[in-house]
Amino acid sequence: xxxxxxxxxxxxxxxxxxxxxxxxxxxxxxxxxxxxxxxxxxxxxxxxxxxxxxxxxxxxxxxxxxxxxxxxxxxxxxxxxxxxxxxxxxxxxxxxxxxxxxxxxxxxxxxxxxxxxxxxxxxxxxxxxxxxxxxxxxxxxxxxxxxxxxxxxxxxxxxxxxxxxxxxxxxxxxxxxxxxxxxxxxxxxxxxxxxxxxxxxxxxxxxxxxxxxxxxxxxxxxxxxxxxxxxxxxxxxxxxxxxxxxxxxxxxxxxxxxxxxxxxxxxxxxxxxxxxxxxxxxxxxxxxxxxxxxxxxxxxxxxxxx
Amino acid sequence: xxxxxxxxxxxxxxxxxxxxxxxxxxxxxxxxxxxxxxxxxxxxxxxxxxxxxxxxxxxxxxxxxxxxxxxxxxxxxxxxxxxxxxxxxxxxxxxxxxxxxxxxxxxxxxxxxxxxxxxxxxxxxxxxxxxxxxxxxxxxxxxxxxxxxxxxxxxxxxxxxxxxxxxxxxxxxxxxxxxxxxxxxxxxxxxxxxxxxxxxxxxxxxxxxxxxxxxxxxxxxxxxxxxxxxxxxxxxxxxxxxxxxxxxxxxxxxxxxxxxxxxxxxxxxxxxxxxxxxxxxxxxxxxxxxxxxxxxx
Numbered sequence: 301x302x303x304x305x306x307x308x309x310x311x312x313x314x315x316x317x318x319x320x321x322x323x324x325x326x327x328x329x330x331x332x333x334x335x336x337x338x339x340x341x342x343x344x345x346x347x348x349x350x351x352x353x354x355x356x357x358x359x360x361x362x363x364x365x366x367x368x369x370x371x372x373x374x375x376x377x378x379x380x381x382x383x384x385x386x387x388x389x390x391x392x393x394x395x396x397x398x399x400x401x402x403x404x405x406x407x408x409x410x411x412x413x414x415x416x417x418x419x420x421x422x423x424x425x426x427x428x429x430x431x432x433x434x435x436x437x438x439x440x441x442x443x444x445x446x447x448x449x450x451x452x453x454x455x456x457x458x459x460x461x462x463x464x465x466x467x468x469x470x471x472x473x474x475x476x477x478x479x480x481x482x483x484x485x486x487x488x489x490x491x492x493x494x495x496x497x498x499x500x501x502x503x504x505x506x507x508x509x510x511x512x513x514x515x516x517x518x519x520x521x522x523x524x525x526x527x528x529x530x531x532x533x534x535x536x537x538x539x540x541x542x543x544x545x546x547x548x549x550x551x552x553x554x555x556x557x558x559x560x561x562x563x564x565x566x567x568x569x570x571x572x573x574x575x576x577x578x579x580x581x582x583x584x585x586x587x588x589x590x591x592x593x594x595x596x597x598x599x600x601x602x603x604x605x606x
Numbered sequence: 607x608x609x610x611x612x613x614x615x616x617x618x619x620x621x622x623x624x625x626x627x628x629x630x631x632x633x634x635x636x637x638x639x640x641x642x643x644x645x646x647x648x649x650x651x652x653x654x655x656x657x658x659x660x661x662x663x664x665x666x667x668x669x670x671x672x673x674x675x676x677x678x679x680x681x682x683x684x685x686x687x688x689x690x691x692x693x694x695x696x697x698x699x700x701x702x703x704x705x706x707x708x709x710x711x712x713x714x715x716x717x718x719x720x721x722x723x724x725x726x727x728x729x730x731x732x733x734x735x736x737x738x739x740x741x742x743x744x745x746x747x748x749x750x751x752x753x754x755x756x757x758x759x760x761x762x763x764x765x766x767x768x769x770x771x772x773x774x775x776x777x778x779x780x781x782x783x784x785x786x787x788x789x790x791x792x793x794x795x796x797x798x799x800x801x802x803x804x805x806x807x808x809x810x811x812x813x814x815x816x817x818x819x820x821x822x823x824x825x826x827x828x829x830x831x832x833x834x835x836x837x838x839x840x841x842x843x844x845x846x847x848x849x850x851x852x853x854x855x856x857x858x859x860x861x862x863x864x865x866x867x868x869x870x871x872x873x874x875x876x877x878x879x880x881x882x883x884x885x886x887x888x889x890x891x892x893x894x895x896x897x898x899x900x901x902x903x
Contacts, residue, residue, distance in 0.1 A: 313710065315787035316703040320715065323700025326756050330732070331722040333739065337731025351734070396626060399619040408620065414889055415627035418634070421892065422881055423816035425840045429874035430633035432844075433640055433653050439867055441636060444652035473630065478896055485897040505615045530724075537819060545844065561729050566823065571730065578728030586725045606720070 338582070340575035361576040370560065374577070378556040381464075381540075382532045385471055390521060392472060393479035397517075398509055400480065401487045413484070416477035424538025427474060431543050435466070458549040467554065470543050471536075479524070486520040487513055522596055522603045530589030533557060533581045557581050634878070641665070641872040645865035653871070663865045664872035671850060674839065675876060681746075682835040686814040689750045694807045697756050698799065701764035702791055719758045733823055746833050748824030754813050760806045763898060767802040768795060802898070808888065809895040815880075840877050843870070 336351065341361055343354040365371050396416075403409045419427070434441045435456040443453045456462060490513065498508045535556035544554040546563075555563075557577055564574035597604040635655055640648065644659035651658055668675070703709065704716055726732075732752060742748045772795055780790045796803075818837035825833055827842070834842065843849055847866050850873070 309710065313706075313708075316706055316709045317711075319699040319788065319791060320703035322696040323703075323756060323761070324715070326696060327718065327722060327758075329735070329740065330751070330753065330755070331726065332718075333735045334727025334731030335725075336727075337734040338727050340730060340734060347738070350738070396623065399622055402615050402619040403623065404616065408623075412623040412627050413893070414885075415630050417889070417892065418881075418885065419630055421812065421816075421885065422878065423818060423837050423840075425818050425837045425844065426874060426877050428844060429840065429871070429877070430637055433633065433636045433871060436653070439648055439652040441653050441655075444654065447652075473633075476626065477630065481893055481896045485893075504611050542841075542844075558729070562822075565730055565733060571734070575728070575730040578730040582726055582728045589724055 338575065338579050340571050341579040343572070345571040357572070361572040362580075365573050365576045365580075370555075371577075373552060374555055374557050374560045375580075377540075377553065378535045378558075379532055381467065381471075381535065381556065382528070384468060385475075386525065386528045386532075388468070389472060389475065389479065390524065393476055394483050394514075394517070394521065396476065396480050397483035397487055398513055400484050401513075402505070413477075413481065416480055418477070419474045420478045424536075424542040427470065427538070428542035428545060431466075431470060432545075457545060457547050460550045460553045463544060463550055463553040467539060467543065471539060474539070482524065483517060483520060486517045490516045519600075519603045522600075523605065526589065526592045526596060526605055529592040530585060532588050533584040535559070537562065637871050637874050637878070641868055641875045643868055645868050648867050653867075661868075664868035667865055667869050668850065668872050668876070675836070675873075677832075678834050678836045678839040679880075681749075681833060682815060682837070685746065685749045685835055686811050689754060689814040690807055690811040692750075693755045693810045694803055697760050697806065698764055698796065698803055699791070700756070701761045702768055702795055704761065704765045705768035719761055723758045729823075737824065743824050744826055744830035744833075748830070749817070749820050749833060749835065750814075752820050752824065754810070754817060754820070760810070763806065764799065764802055767799055772798055805891065805895045805898050808891050812892075812895075836877055840873065843873055 339351050340354075342356060342358060343351065344357045344360075345351070346354045400409060400412060403412070432440070437443060437453060437455050437457065440456070442456070446453065454462070456466070494512050494516075495508055498512060503511075535558050537558040540554055540556045540559045541562065544550045546559070547554075557580070561574045561577050561581075564570045564577070593605050632655065636653060639655055639657045640653040641664050642657040642660055642662070643653070643664075644661040645663055647658040704712060704719065706712060736748070736752050737743045740747075740751075742751055776794060777790050780794055781787075785793065816837060818835070818841050821830075821833070821835060821838040822841070825831065825838065831842075847870055850864075850866070850869055
């Protein structure tokens with residue numbers, strides 16, 4: 301009797317399973333089978349035998365990776381850039397969002413928002429064309445300006461010392477519009493009553509920003525920060541691959557884990573090393589997102605993601 | 607005092623935002639100006655914001671490769687349409703089931719969905735599976751299937767929309783009228799969720815349009831270049847500007863007068879045009895697409 305009712309329920313729910321099927325199938329192919337592919341990090345791949353038949357090598361791939369100088373550099377670059385992007389990027393975006401909210405003329409408000417968002421919508425390949433127009437050694441705009449002031453040319457695509465600044469500028473240029481919109485929409489949702497009351501009490505603009513706006517957008521900032529911390533071991537492949545044009549001379553300051561994995565996998569066909577780096581990336585990312593979320597949960601539960 | 611404070615903030619806001627807006631814009635102006643410049647003038651004086659000695663040489667030159675450019679645009683459109691269409695259908699169907707918490711097993715599916723956001727197998731595992739198990743290398747599926755088709759984040763957004771905006775009583779009424787579950791989904795849930803689906807579809811479409819990494823991994827230059835999208839063509843030209851001249855030499859143009867420096871910019875402009883055309887119409891929706899996931903209510 302009971303089993304009959306249960307099977308009835310299954311039959312009644314069958315259409316839902318059917319609807320979920322393509323999505324489940326996609327998750328299995330795209331997200332869960334690659335987890336099995338992570339075994340490659342502990343194996344020496346023999347393509348004819350597949351992952352399962354290949355020989356176990358234990359942690360040898362990791363030993364190779366971490367005994368090389370590269371491991372330290374790619375990890376330092378990935379995490380270092382991400383921290384700077386997170387802290388300075390958020391500060392700039394919040395500041396711009398606050399200023400945008402101050403603008404009284406509707407037309408200008410829209411204009412600024414539209415202009416700042418355009419770079420976010422183009423591909424990294426196209427962005428690299430734009431960067432090239434500035435940085436090309438013989439015809440780039442920056443060298444023309446340097447020459448105008450009597451300074452010599454700089455070979456941008458082979459001088460690694462400038463790249464932390466270049467990559468930061470490009471990152472801000474491309475992403476600030478996106479972050480601005482997120483923080484701006486968070487500011488707009490603050491009730492106007494607060495500001496009116498504060499103005500009547502004689503609060504200056506700065507005091508209003510300090511004591512009303514910033515505290516009330518805190519939870520958006522926290523959410524965004526957790527999301528970015530969770531991706532601290534991931535870098536934007538487009539930024540670090542396309543903008544420096546994968547120039548080997550720049551690797552010291554531009555190569556991140558993602559670029560290393562791409563080069564090791566596609567140019568050297570080194571499944572072991574690239575898989576080891578990718579596994580490291582996944583594990584660190586997982587630890588960071590759990591830790592960040594855990595800390596936020598402790599401090600203020602409602603800001604946590606899960 | 608109060609008005610002076612307000613005035614001061616107006617000035618600061620406009621100055622700072624105008625500065626950033628110009629910085630956002632100048633690279634595009636530089637690209638367009640350089641593409642309309644004369645090759646010799648650029649060679650001697652470099653790229654500049656104002657075209658030097660207006661010339662269409664770069665465009666007449668890349669016109670020799672128009673067939674390739676046109677085909678890669680068609681490929682981009684095809685990939686974007688198929689990818690976005692399938693993505694919207696499977697995402698909303700999956701999300702619909704996830705919103706039915708009485709269905710046995712839905713909790714597990716929800717967990718699996720969230721798990722994919724927290725932990726991923728990484729590029730190498732994904733590359734191995736797609737190329738060695740599903741053999742999508744050098745096929746159009748290499749551009750469509752990996753990574754872009756469905757992500758857990760969008761699934762959860764759509765699911766929340768179903769939970770919050772489609773009352774259970776509506777479904778119950780349709781069920782009593784003899785509508786099947788799939789019928790309810792198509793005739794009631796789907797039409798009611800157009801706003802969220804359109805928003806997510808737009809962002810997915812943008813991701814497909816701008817994607818070049820799938821092609822980088824799954825299309826080889828030798829066997830897969832017939833599937834190159836415009837982004838991949840741009841990437842190839844960026845790696846090797848000589849590609850532009852291979853056909854021109856056949857057409858009788860000598861290597862000496864090939865305007866490589868300006869045609870590099872012209873091809874960039876060609877890649878930019880569609881974005882600039884649709885942007886004014888879709889801007890509002892892009893803004894919505896960005897905020898829909900980020901702001902907690």
